[in-house]
Amino acid sequence: MPVDAADFAAALGQYPAGVCLLTVRDGIDDVGTTVSSVMSVSAAPPLVAVGLTAAGYPAEVLQEVGSCGLTVLAAEQAIVASRFSSAGRPSARHLLESVPWTRAPASGAIVLTGAPAVLDCRLDRLVEAGDHVLVLLAVEGVPVLNPGARPLLRLRGRYADQSGAPLPRP
Numbered sequence: 001m002p003v004d005a006a007d008f009a010a011a012l013g014q015y016p017a018g019v020c021l022l023t024v025r026d027g028i029d030d031v032g033t034t035v036s037s038v039m040s041v042s043a044a045p046p047l048v049a050v051g052l053t054a055a056g057y058p059a060e061v062l063q064e065v066g067s068c069g070l071t072v073l074a075a076e077q078a079i080v081a082s083r084f085s086s087a088g089r090p091s092a093r094h095l096l097e098s099v100p101w102t103r104a105p106a107s108g109a110i111v112l113t114g115a116p117a118v119l120d121c122r123l124d125r126l127v128e129a130g131d132h133v134l135v136l137l138a139v140e141g142v143p144v145l146n147p148g149a150r151p152l153l154r155l156r157g158r159y160a161d162q163s164g165a166p167l168p169r170p
Contacts, residue, residue, distance in 0.1 A: 016155040016164060019081050021071040022050060023092050023109040024061045030092035030110050033058040034085040036154045037132075038070070046139035047124060054133045056087075062123060062135065069109030070119040070137065071144075073152040077112065078159040078167050081152060106140040116151050118144035 023032040037051030048070065052059040062068055073081055083095040092110050100113045104120035111118040121137035128134075150162055158166045 013156045016153045016160065019073045019152040019154050019159065020050075021073055021080060021084055021112065022052070022058060022062075022068055023071070023111065024058060024065050024068045025103070025108045025110065026061050026065050031058055031061050032084050032092040032095070032110065034081045035070075041136065048119060048121070048137050048139060050135045050137060051129070051132045052135055054128065054131055059126075059133055059135070063126060066123045067107035067109065068121050068123070068137065069104040069107055069111040070121055071112045071115045072117040072119075073112070074115055074146075075150040075152045075161045075167065077115070078152055080112070081159060102143075104141070104143050111144060113144060114146070114149070115144055116146050116149035117142065 017036040018038060020035050020038050021032055022035050023030055033052070033056065035050050035052065039049050041047040041049050050070065080099060096110065101110050102113055103109065104111045104118065106120045106122070119139045120141040120143055122140055124136040124138045126133045126135055153160045153162065155164055160166050
């Protein structure tokens with residue numbers, strides 16, 4: 001019996017997930033996307049996995065460029081998550097007006113300075129997974145680490161703080 005897509009989404013929405021911003025710097029511009037499908041894969045060597053829409057522009061650029069920045073967003077950065085969750089190809093620099101950022105040393109990708117953590121990554125490999133790709137990233141550095149920052153979560157289709165309380169819509 002096939003699983004109903006709405007039931008599947010509702011079931012997974014019960015699982016709180018951290019929210020990250022994946023950014024890639026190509027030869028022309030910076031692109032980015034909000035991701036909540038992120039997991040630690042290995043400590044030695046340090047690897048993380050990110051789920052991206054297979055047909056999406058960020059996956060295409062990442063595959064071409066081979067490196068990215070992965071910013072773990074703070075609770076007060078929900079507006080950034082919302083800006084980057086829309087489909088399209090707006091410049092990351094345009095979407096980050098008035099948001100403090102810098103460039104990661106290895107990838108040159110935009111990363112947010114007020115974040116709980118940032119991973120500077122190199123593409124290890126892509127694995128096809130239905131309508132998504134599982135992107136394995138080798139972590140080459142941790143240029144930002146603010147352990148006291150409150151992380152942004154996604155729970156039941158809304159952004160939430162670490163207690164699970166929904167944040168106001170940006």
